[in-house]
Amino acid sequence: MPTQPTLTGDATGPTGTPGGTSGPPASPTRDRQGPSRGPVRPGTLVKIALMAVINALGVFGILAAWREGHMGILASMVVLLVVADWVYFSRRTLPLKYVLPGLAFLLVFQVYVVGYTGWVAFTNYGDGHNSTKEQAVEALLIQNERRVEGSATYPLTVVERGGALGFAIVDDGEAQVGTADDPLSPEPDATVDDDRVTEVPGATVLSRQEVLQRQAEVTSLRVPFSDDPNDGWVRTQDARTGFVAVPSLEWDPEADTMTDVVTGTVYHATSDGSFRSDDGERLNVGWRVMVGFDNFRTAFGDERYAQPFVKILLWTFAFAILSVVSTFLLGLFLAITFNDTRVRGRRLYRTLLIFPYAIPGFLAALLWSGMLNRSYGFVNQVLLGGAAVPWLTDPWLAKASVLGVNLWLGFPYMFLICTGALQSLPGDVLEAAKVDGAGAWRTWRSVTLPLLLVATTPLLISSFAFNFNNFTLIYMLTRGGPRFADASVPLGHTDILISMVYSVSGLDGTAAKNYGLASALSIVIFVIVATISAITFKRTKQFEEIS
Amino acid sequence: MRRGIPAAAVTLGLVLALTACSGSGDDSTGGATSETTAGGGASEDALVIWVDETRQAAVESAAQAFEDENDVAVEVVLKNFEDIRTDFLAQVPTGEGPDLTVGAHDWLGELTTNGVVAPIELGDTAGEFLPIAIEAFTEDGQVYGLPYAIENVALIRNTALATEAPSTWDAAVAAGQAAGTPYQVLIQTGTEGDPYTYYPLQTSFGAPVFVQNEDGTYTSELAMGGAPGQAFATWLQAQGQAGTLSTDITYDIAVEAFKNGESPFIIGGPWMIEQFEGLELSIDPVPSAGGEPAQPFVGVQGFYVSAQSDNALLANDFLVNYVATDEVQLALYEAGNRPPALASAAEEASADPITAGFLAVGEDALPMPSIPEMGSVWAFWGVTEANILSGAAEPVAAWDKMIADIQAAIGS
Numbered sequence: 008m009p010t011q012p013t014l015t016g017d018a019t020g021p022t023g024t025p026g027g028t029s030g031p032p033a034s035p036t037r038d039r040q041g042p043s044r045g046p047v048r049p050g051t052l053v054k055i056a057l058m059a060v061i062n063a064l065g066v067f068g069i070l071a072a073w074r075e076g077h078m079g080i081l082a083s084m085v086v087l088l089v090v091a092d093w094v095y096f097s098r099r100t101l102p103l104k105y106v107l108p109g110l111a112f113l114l115v116f117q118v119y120v121v122g123y124t125g126w127v128a129f130t131n132y133g134d135g136h137n138s139t140k141e142q143a144v145e146a147l148l149i150q151n152e153r154r155v156e157g158s159a160t161y162p163l164t165v166v167e168r169g170g171a172l173g174f175a176i177v178d179d180g181e182a183q184v185g186t187a188d189d190p191l192s193p194e195p196d197a198t199v200d201d202d203r204v205t206e207v208p209g210a211t212v213l214s215r216q217e218v219l220q221r222q223a224e225v226t227s228l229r230v231p232f233s234d235d236p237n238d239g240w241v242r243t244q245d246a247r248t249g250f251v252a253v254p255s256l257e258w259d260p261e262a263d264t265m266t267d268v269v270t271g272t273v274y275h276a277t278s279d280g281s282f283r284s285d286d287g288e289r290l291n292v293g294w295r296v297m298v299g300f301d302n303f304r305t306a307f308g309d310e311r312y313a314q315p316f317v318k319i320l321l322w323t324f325a326f327a328i329l330s331v332v333s334t335f336l337l338g339l340f341l342a343i344t345f346n347d348t349r350v351r352g353r354r355l356y357r358t359l360l361i362f363p364y365a366i367p368g369f370l371a372a373l374l375w376s377g378m379l380n381r382s383y384g385f386v387n388q389v390l391l392g393g394a395a396v397p398w399l400t401d402p403w404l405a406k407a408s409v410l411g412v413n414l415w416l417g418f419p420y421m422f423l424i425c426t427g428a429l430q431s432l433p434g435d436v437l438e439a440a441k442v443d444g445a446g447a448w449r450t451w452r453s454v455t456l457p458l459l460l461v462a463t464t465p466l467l468i469s470s471f472a473f474n475f476n477n478f479t480l481i482y483m484l485t486r487g488g489p490r491f492a493d494a495s496v497p498l499g500h501t502d503i504l505i506s507m508v509y510s511v512s513g514l515d516g517t518a519a520k521n522y523g524l525a526s527a528l529s530i531v532i533f534v535i536v537a538t539i540s541a542i543t544f545k546r547t548k549q550f551e552e553i554s
Numbered sequence: 555m556r557r558g559i560p561a562a563a564v565t566l567g568l569v570l571a572l573t574a575c576s577g578s579g580d581d582s583t584g585g586a587t588s589e590t591t592a593g594g595g596a597s598e599d600a601l602v603i604w605v606d607e608t609r610q611a612a613v614e615s616a617a618q619a620f621e622d623e624n625d626v627a628v629e630v631v632l633k634n635f636e637d638i639r640t641d642f643l644a645q646v647p648t649g650e651g652p653d654l655t656v657g658a659h660d661w662l663g664e665l666t667t668n669g670v671v672a673p674i675e676l677g678d679t680a681g682e683f684l685p686i687a688i689e690a691f692t693e694d695g696q697v698y699g700l701p702y703a704i705e706n707v708a709l710i711r712n713t714a715l716a717t718e719a720p721s722t723w724d725a726a727v728a729a730g731q732a733a734g735t736p737y738q739v740l741i742q743t744g745t746e747g748d749p750y751t752y753y754p755l756q757t758s759f760g761a762p763v764f765v766q767n768e769d770g771t772y773t774s775e776l777a778m779g780g781a782p783g784q785a786f787a788t789w790l791q792a793q794g795q796a797g798t799l800s801t802d803i804t805y806d807i808a809v810e811a812f813k814n815g816e817s818p819f820i821i822g823g824p825w826m827i828e829q830f831e832g833l834e835l836s837i838d839p840v841p842s843a844g845g846e847p848a849q850p851f852v853g854v855q856g857f858y859v860s861a862q863s864d865n866a867l868l869a870n871d872f873l874v875n876y877v878a879t880d881e882v883q884l885a886l887y888e889a890g891n892r893p894p895a896l897a898s899a900a901e902e903a904s905a906d907p908i909t910a911g912f913l914a915v916g917e918d919a920l921p922m923p924s925i926p927e928m929g930s931v932w933a934f935w936g937v938t939e940a941n942i943l944s945g946a947a948e949p950v951a952a953w954d955k956m957i958a959d960i961q962a963a964i965g966s
Contacts, residue, residue, distance in 0.1 A: 075649075134926065137668035138647035146669025146861050153695060160677040219626060222867035244675050244870035292669035311962065382802035400745055400801075400944065488745055490937050492947070495959040497933035510933070518930050518963060520643075520664075 058095055062088065087111055121533065128526035129297050133512075134519040136280050136293045143294040144258055147265060147282070150292070151256040155239050162203045163241075163249035165218050165225055168210035172221070174230045174241055175204035175212075176249050184210065190231040191241065218246045256290075265290060302527035312511065315494045315502075322406070323503040327474040330413045331467055337414060338421025339459075346429050357426070364419035372483035375412045400489050402500040409501050413480055417470070428462040429455070464547045471543075472536050478505045504532050600627035601868045603857075604642070604655035606635035612885035613656075620876050626868060639664070646670040646860050653863040654872065659690040659854040662698055662924035671698050672861045674870060679878050687895035689770055690854040690921035699856035700873040701895035702886050706852045707751055707823045708915040709841060713834040715818035723755070723843035727798055730818055737817035738798055742805040743943065747936030750922075751821055753851050757920075759786040759844030763931060764923050772923040774964060779957035782844075787942050787949035789843060794943035801940045824891045824912050837911025839918070850915065851922040854895060930963035 065088035072081035094100045094107050130136075138146075161176035166184060173186035175197065182204045185191035198206040206212060218225055229240040232251050239253035257266045265274040265282045274282035274290055281293035306312065341360060345353050363371065378385040379398035387394055398408045432455065440450045481487060487502035487510065497510055497518070509515060512525030601620075605613045610632055617628035631652060633641065639661050645651035647670065657665075665671040673696040680688055680697065687701035709726070711719060715733040720726035723739075730738025742748050749756075753763075761782035764772040778786075793799040803811075809829055812820040820826070821840060840848040857877060859869045876882060883899035893913045894900045904910040922928070938956040941947035 134664060135667045137643060137670070142647055142862070143669055149672050149861060150666060150669070150694075150696065152673075154675060215624065219624070219868060223864060226866045244866065245874055246867055247871065247875065248677050250675055250677060291667050380802055380804070382800065383807055400946070486746065488937070489946070490941070492941075495955075495962055497937070513929070514640075518933060519926060 054095065058092065061091060065091070087114075124526045124529055124533075127522055128302055128530050129299060130295050130523050131280055131293075131298045131301070132295050132523050132526075133521035135291065136295050138294055140276070140280075140294040143292045144265075146292045147256055147290055148254065148258060152242075152252050152254045155251045155253055158251045161241070161249045163243050163247060164204040164207075165213045165243075165246055166204075166207050166210040167213060168207070172213075172224055172228055173210070174228070174243065174249055175207055175210075176241060177202055177204060182207070185230040185241070187228060187230060190233050215246075222246075298523065302523045303531075305524055306527050306531065311495050315491055315496060315498045316507070318491070319498065319502050319504060319507050322501070323475060326406075326409065326413075326477075326503055327471050329410055330417060330474040330477075331471050333410065333414045334417035334421045334470070335425075335463075335467060337418040338423075339425045341418070341422050342425035342429055346426060360422055361419050363415055364423070368416055369479045369483050371416055372412060372480050375408075375415075376484045379408055399485050402489055405485050405489055405501050409480065409484060412484055413474070413477070416480070417474075420470075424463055424466050425459065428459050431462070432458055465544075468540055468543050468547070472540060475503070475536055475539075476505045476532070477503065478509065481506045482509070504528070504535075508532070599865070600629045601654070601865050601872060602629045602631060602652040603872075604631050604633050604638055604652045606633060606638065606656060608635075608890045609656055609886060610889075612882065612889040615885060616876050616882040617872075620872050624868070624871075628872075642858075642860075643668055643670055646862050649862055651860050651862065653860055653865045653869040654857050655860070657699065657856065657858050659699065659701070659856060660922045660924045660928065661858075662691065662693055663926040663928065665858065666693055666698065667926050670861050672859045672863070672866065673698050674700060674859060674873060676700070676874060676878075679874055682878070682897055683895050684897055684900060686852055686916065686919070686921060687854050687856075690852065690924065691856055692771075693924065699854075699858045700877055701854045701856040702877060702883055703855040703890060703892035704852055704895050704913075704916055705823055705825070705855070705892045706912060706916040706919050707754065707821055707840065707850045708912055709838045710812070710820045710822055710826065710830070711836045711838055712812070712815060712818050713836050715815065719836065719838035720819075720841045723758075723841045726819055726841045733818045735815070735817045737803075737811055738819070740803065740808040740812050740817045740820040741799060742803060742808040742822070743799060743801045743940060744804045745801050745940055745944075747801070747938070747940035747943075749932065749935040749939060750851060752939060754821070754840035754848035755789075755843045756783075756786050757850075758840075758842040758846050758848040759783070759789070760846045761786050762849075762920070764925070764927070766920075770920075772925050772928075774925060774927045776957060776960060776964075779954070783953050783957070784950045785844060787938075787953035790939060790942045791945070791949040794945055799943055801944045824893070824908070827891060827908055835908060837908055837915065839915050847918060850919045852916050852919040853922050855890070855892065856895070927964045931960050934959050934963070 065084060068084045069081055069088070072078075072084060091107065091111075094103045159178075161178055164175040166173050166175050168184070168186060171186045171188070173184060173189070174191075175182060175184045175194070176191065177183075177199055180199070182194045182197035182199050183191040184194040184197065184204075184207055194207055196208045197204050204212070213221075225246055226242075226244065229242050229252075231240050232238040237253075239251045241249045242252050243249045253268070255268050257268055258264075259266065263276040266272070267274070272284050272288070274284045274288075277283045278296065279293075279298070280296035282290040307316070344350060345356055345360075350356070376399065379387075381387060381395050381397050381400065384398070386398065387396055397404060399405050436454055436458070437450060440454050445453070481501055481503055485499070485501045487499040487506050489501075490497065490499045498507055502510070508525050508528040510518075511528065512518075512522065513520040514525065601617075603613060603617065610630065614630050617630055620626075621628050635656075638655055638657060642651055642655050642657070643664070647668075651670070662671075676683075676688075676697055683701055684704065687704055688697060690704075691697050691699040691701055709719070715735060716729045718729070720729050727738045742751055756762075756778065759782045761778040761780075763776070763778050765775040765777045766772055790799070794801075808820060809822075809826055811817055812826075813829055813833070815833075827835070840850060842848045857873055859866065859873070863869050878896060880896060880899045880902065883894040883896040884902060887894045887899065887903050887909075893909050893916070894903055900913060904913060934956045938947070938952050942949045942952055
């Protein structure tokens with residue numbers, strides 16, 4: 008036992024009470040060690056109140072996730088809640104106290120989304136593979152239970168007999184009663200009123216309310232029509248009328264097969280998430296499975312996509328770079344102009360310039376697409392005196408229109424940030440340049456512009472990333488049109504990568520949906536944008552160091 | 555998508571697109587919020603119905619009667635029509651979808667392929683509907699929706715400008731010229747084309763979109779290729795060159811021009827009628843351009859039951875015993891202006907000559923295919939027509955390429 012003496016020594020050491028008389032001196036020591044034990048500060052109260060709210064919300068979320076059966080959400084909420092409590096009640100986590108909220112939002116809104124997209128990219132999620140296998144089986148079974156052709160419908164009453172639910176129907180004026188295990192048989196003693204069974208000896212007739220409370224049981228109840236299983240069974244969908252139905256597919260969970268009752272064809276569950284017969288026939292409802300790199304292979308390997316993909320990639324870069332450059336140059340020019348104190352009415356001009364910025368982007372793009380209509384658009388009709396210029400239907404003019412509209416939409420933003428940057432330039436540097444004898448051009452090129460770029464480059468990069476994915480503009484203005492004349496996919500000259508993802512994946516309703524492929528393409532775009540941003544930011548840093 | 559595109563619809567499309575792009579995130583972040591609606595106590599056993607704006611009032615009044623009689627809660631949830639299909643597909647598997655939703659019959663293939671709808675047993679009620687309405691909601695012998703309205707395009711004629719219904723396309727153009735209006739015949743087109751509205755003209759050349767089985771269901775074999783399709787394409791080019799039809803005419807421009815009396819004819823559906831108040835109208839069959847009857851698509855609106863509904867009994871009861879009544883069908887007719895699908899209600903609505911006109915045209919029409927392959931057709935069809943019209947493409951070559959592209963898309 009070498010540790011025990013040390014431990015006790017340690018424990019008693021700081022208190023400074025050798026001999027173990029630890030009564031009175033202990034309390035001053037504790038006070039010294041824990042200043043929070045003093046009078047409670049208002050900040051602490053606020054903290055406790057806030058944490059109570061956060062904990063209440065967290066527990067509520069956990070319970071909700073539990074009830075909905077979302078175990079992933081439940082687990083992550085528990086972890087987040089425990090971490091939050093630990094961080095804000097522990098004394099050793101000072102930096103985390105500031106970082107945690109941002110970190111939590113980053114996890115939920117960014118990392119999770121990227122992660123989920125990544126996961127979907129490796130599945131076949133899309134039309135025909137929409138859900139889990141259990142639901143696919145269920146859907147196939149309900150789709151393939153047929154009413155016996157030409158059979159009658161029967162007025163139906165739900166009864167309970169011997170603890171089991173059953174149906175009482177009226178067939179040719181005669182009452183028949185049966186349960187799931189007990190085929191329908193005549194019940195001459197039952198009371199039939201107005202074509203409907205109202206009383207059955209030895210059984211209770213369920214009221215409408217009771218039926219509604221047990222509707223899951225009632226809708227899944229199948230009462231054999233007779234001793235012969237081939238006669239089918241009676242079922243109901245509204246608990247008012249019954250009909251005779253037979254299944255045409257049978258599910259064998261042991262063998263993992265579906266069997267067509269009529270033809271005898273056996274469909275096996277396959278690894279691609281569907282039931283397939285030996286000669287390749289497929290049942291229409293499938294389920295989600297992992298497909299590895301198949302989606303990436305389609306994105307790059309399918310020759311129908313490969314050629315348009317390259318064109319679209321190039322145009323996406325051209326569009327993003329030209330948009331940033333053109334808006335920046337125009338914004339900068341106007342900022343310099345209106346920064347000059349000799350310009351009169353600067354405030355008015357500046358206010359007017361913000362206008363395009365104040366109009367929602369998608370609305371503006373939509374308006375422009377109307378104004379650029381070849382025959383009826385404002386531009387052709389009024390400004391060009393009726394010239395039928397095909398602004399949006401000629402490949403090159405459409406590209407020019409896209410860039411022009413984006414310039415109109417984007418320059419006020421650049422104007423704003425350039426004005427801000429210009430006004431925050433240190434006056435003494437400019438003064439010094441003047442003293443050194445630099446002319447206006449020289450000052451601008453060697454002093455103003457570098458300083459301005461230091462301030463605006465991060466915004467230019469984010470503007471590039473934004474325009475790289477500027478779906479709104481493309482979709483509202485041209486919808487990617489005019490179409491490539493030589494491609495066999497619905498893509499066009501002004502499509503950028505993100506609008507290509509949109510139409511290739513069928514999200515616009517013009518093709519079968521394919522979320523897996525869409526996610527794979529999104530991942531590719533993400534990688535491109537992330538790489539470019541990383542490289543540019545690195546170079547900006549060098550730039551900053553130089554200046 | 556196929557009935558002109560009001561700004562709102564485009565906005566919705568965009569929102570949908572953006573949510574779809576980031577949709578994966580909604581599952582997690584929505585987890586904490588969605589339980590307020592999904593688990594809010596009362597809604598656990600309430601019947602949840604998704605409706606869009608035009609149907610809201612009518613469904614709510616039917617729901618009220620149903621609530622009173624059965625002592626159950628019915629929750630009518632307002633959604634944008636454009637969002638319903640995607641949301642239904644995404645939410646039913648999670649168990650958070652509705653019990654019932656309004657929808658169009660041409661969604662059927664997609665809904666069954668994804669296993670999100672349950673069949674409905676209409677029993678003897680089936681005979682009380684217009685046959686085409688039931689046919690449209692039938693797949694593989696099972697009925698999957700309760701129809702309440704049918705819609706199709708027809709030739710809407712301004713009787714002040716043209717006294718007689720034209721029997722052929724050339725007669726219509728001649729009548730338009732005689733009327734001295736800026737346009738002879740108005741058809742909404744746009745740079746992406748509008749194959750839905752152009753379809754009767756195409757069928758008049760004997761080029762329906764898919765081959766039909768004997769029972770009227772569609773196979774996945776394209777029927778619009780070959781000589782009839784090429785003849786239609788050539789005709790389109792001629793119309794474009796003559797200036798009769800133009801891709802510059804969008805839905806808004808067409809409706810506005812007809813409203814202002816700038817043309818005696820417009821090809822359109824009942825959804826346009828509201829805007830033509832004050833005009834004397836007659837609804838006539840679409841004139842044949844290729845010699846054969848011009849058959850438009852019929853779209854049927856109806857209610858679907860979710861395959862994952864916990865309230866299947868209530869849902870079916872509501873549909874078969876409440877929505878399939880004259881009262882509700884007529885209320886939905888008042889709300890949406892489309893002829894009812896229940897035969898007796900349709901008869902009553904036919905007192906209005908406009909409704910009767912659309913119904914009469916619809917009698918000779920064919921349901922729009924609801925097979926999943928149809929989704930691959932739209933993307934190529936309209937643009938090809940638009941390119942031929944505008945002169946950007948050679949008709950026969952472009953049409954043949956379109957057929958090949960669609961076949962490749964269906965095969966993939």
